[in-house]
Amino acid sequence: MALKDIPIDARPREKLIARGPGALSDAELLALLLRTGLAGKSVLQLAQELLQRFAGLRGLLNARLEDLKQVKGLGGTAKRAELAAVLELARRALAEQLRAREVFESPGAVKDYLQLHLADKAHEVFAVLFLDSQHRLIAMEELFRGTLTQTSVYPREVVLHALRHQAAALVLAHNHPSGAVQPSRADEALTQTLKSALALVDVRVLDHVIVGPGQALSMAEKGLL
Structure with missing residues (x-):
């Protein structure tokens, strides 16, 4: 019919x-x-x-x-x-919104954007939002892919990509295919490692967002940065 x-x-x-x-x-x-x-x-x-x-x-x-x-x-x-x-x-509309304004003027849009890209992937993906000095989106890249439970992330590669984009700041993101979005100790340790590595080239880590189906958690909002 x-x-x-x-x-x-x-x-x-x-x-x-x-x-x-x-x-x-x-x-x-x-x-x-x-x-x-x-x-x-x-x-x-x-x-x-x-x-x-x-x-x-x-x-x-x-x-x-x-x-x-x-x-x-x-x-x-x-x-x-x-x-x-x-x-x-939908992805492009959210990307335009993030390019037009400082990302934390609309933190919900950041989570929505990342959920559209990462939430339903069957494998773990580590992505980065590269931002300019006004914290507007320059680009998003999926830098590393792993298994259902683990992704190998190389700080040197993240630094190189940040320099290539001439980024002043960035937002880290990865998905948990299991559905749980609470950060593990490994997630917290990785965040601190990347913060230290990027600080050497004067690039700030503003947040690390963990994405699952239907939900996303900001480590910055939880005071874990």
Whole structure:
């Protein structure tokens, strides 16, 4: 069943125009992207099933192409491409916000940005936000990748990348695929090691953010810097 076959007062498009996008549920917003359902299944039912299967919008948008290909109704490349495009637009919008203003004017945006990049990765990733003298975003780089439980981080490489970007400060970040975001003693020790190494080239470490599915922890906010 397509959107045009749903009663007018229940159609997501008409509801959005009349009441704004905030009035729509996740399933209704997703249905607008999907546009058509399957034989015997409305597009809204398909959207709801997808959200349940992938544990929400972020899980769906970050799903691997192989996973999406296995879902009846998402076999075509067009719908998968549209889902990927939506996530990339969200990433770029947040990046623009961080480039335009001092990052700690909107700490929530920093966490949201990092969650979009790191939260749903199956392996551990260590990333760095490189900032200018006004603490605006210059670039983000994923510098190291590891297993589910450990990443090898080399301070020399972090320093070299900071110098290459002519960064005045930076925010460290890594994900915990297990879902827990409490820093380990190894996380705290690594943060201090990097702070010391970067201080030698006059680059400040402003924060270390640990990301998990649906949550993020700032070590600076917890007084661990």
